[in-house]
Amino acid sequence: MATIIGFLSGIIGGMGIGGGIILIPMLTILLDVEQKIAQSTNLICYLPLALACLPIHIKHKNIDLSVTKKVVPFGIIGALLGSYLAVHLSPVILRKLFAALLFVMGVKEIFNLKWSGGQR
């Protein structure tokens, strides 16, 4: 069952819709996985996929590394702060905050809003 859920979210991720935002609720609702465990599963499962894609994109010069170099150091500060919050927030509050984000992203997909440029 977990493999099927991974497969479905992989398809959605590969299509550029955002696999994690689908994977996390599927794990919590269908398999009763705890919100924090579902989030760490998504983070860790993303690593091999991204590591496989990255060299191909660099080779095809699809990546603007000047932006990456400037954004990543501040991104790391945000990531440390964000994951520290996630680890220490109550699972109930974290789950509700996540649901709010999911709702907004879902509405955006339904009405096919163009402000994401239609990708990922």
Added chain:
Amino acid sequence: MNIKNINANLLLIILGLSIGLLNGIFGSGGGIIAVLLMTHVLSFENKMAHATSISIILPLCIISSFVFIKNGLYDTRLIIRVALGSVVGGMVGAKLLCNISNTLIRRIFGIVMVISAVRMLF
């Protein structure tokens, strides 16, 4: 350094902080926000924004994963099962992206997301 450069750098700082924070708290969604900001604020074309977002999100995911693992918040069996499915799914999804119009599929998943959100809220 002129005012335009200062503004551009400030923008990249805010971009980094917000992508990292969101991706850290929710364990997802950073890529969506990264692409959104790059296409609209930095006027990147889709392909470039998508690929650049991977290079930004990957180090952030490594950092966030480390924090979760350090706090014992992981399930190895679940990770292996989900990873197996998502690697195969990712390849299928990338093929679909090239071959078919995905407006209908996006709408269906939008509906699934809203229903899931309501279930998680109450």
